[in-house]
Amino acid sequence: GIQVEQSPPDLILQEGANSTLRCNFSDSVNNLQWFHQNPWGQLINLFYIPSGTKQNGRLSATTVATERYSLLYISSSQTTDSGVYFCAVASTYSGGGADGLTFGKGTHLIIQP
Amino acid sequence: NAGVTQTPKFRVLKTGQSMTLLCAQDMNHEYMYWYRQDPGMGLRLIHYSVGEGTTAKGEVPDGYNVSRLKKQNFLLGLESAAPSQTSVYFCASRKGLHYEQYFGPGTRLTVT
Numbered sequence: 001g002i003q004v005e006q007s008p009p010d011l012i013l014q015e016g017a018n019s020t021l022r023c024n025f026s027d028s029v030n031n032l033q034w035f036h037q038n039p040w041g042q043l044i045n046l047f048y049i050p051s052g053t054k055q056n057g058r059l060s061a062t063t064v065a066t067e068r069y070s071l072l073y074i075s076s077s078q079t080t081d082s083g084v085y086f087c088a089v090a091s092t093y094s095g096g097g098a099d100g101l102t103f104g105k106g107t108h109l110i111i112q113p
Numbered sequence: 114n115a116g117v118t119q120t121p122k123f124r125v126l127k128t129g130q131s132m133t134l135l136c137a138q139d140m141n142h143e144y145m146y147w148y149r150q151d152p153g154m155g156l157r158l159i160h161y162s163v164g165e166g167t168t169a170k171g172e173v174p175d176g177y178n179v180s181r182l183k184k185q186n187f188l189l190g191l192e193s194a195a196p197s198q199t200s201v202y203f204c205a206s207r208k209g210l211h212y213e214q215y216f217g218p219g220t221r222l223t224v225t
Binding site for chain 1: 154155156169201210213221
């Protein structure tokens with residue numbers, strides 16, 4: 001099946017710093033999502049971005065499908081940004097894309113005040 | 114809209130007991146999914162459904178069964194719980210192939 005690798009695995013930053021999280025995937029995808037799992041375990045949708053660039057406030061994401069990677073940018077970090085960020089994909093060639101998402105292991109982000 | 118809801122939020126079972134987790138969505142979504150999340154890991158797919166009356170196996174289906182008798186509900190059953198099934202279970206749904214998935218709040222299950 002498709003492989004998803006996220007880097008870095010852990011990241012500790014001071015409030016106000018910027019960060020870039022990376023997601024590499026091993027096959028063509030027709031679905032790519034970024035999630036934030038907050039300290040209470042809730043999964044929050046950040047972006048649905050199988051290709052292209054999107055921005056939402058301090059967050060933006062870019063997926064270069066032909067090169068099989070996606071980047072999540074967080075600017076002016078706040079303590080509430082702490083948590084685990086997951087990239088999840090669905091392979092174009094697996095179940096027609098119906099069979100769910102394959103998750104990376106996540107980037108654990110800690111924002112210190 | 115309540116979105117995706119899960120019942121119960123927490124449960125403790127003894128080895129060999131059975132239980133059913135309920136997922137409900139009020140968005141009229143066709144596709145529904147059950148995942149499990151173990152410590153330090155991403156989510157892994159257990160079973161999924163592409164419409165009312167259909168189910169299919171995911172990556173880690175052993176020890177679980179599912180049913181989708183109504184479009185808005187997706188049930189996950191454990192017939193004989195084992196300690197290896199201690200995990201957090203997430204349900205998700207989406208409108209169709211090229212739409213994003215939305216997740217429920219999760220059910221924390223402990224099997225002793």
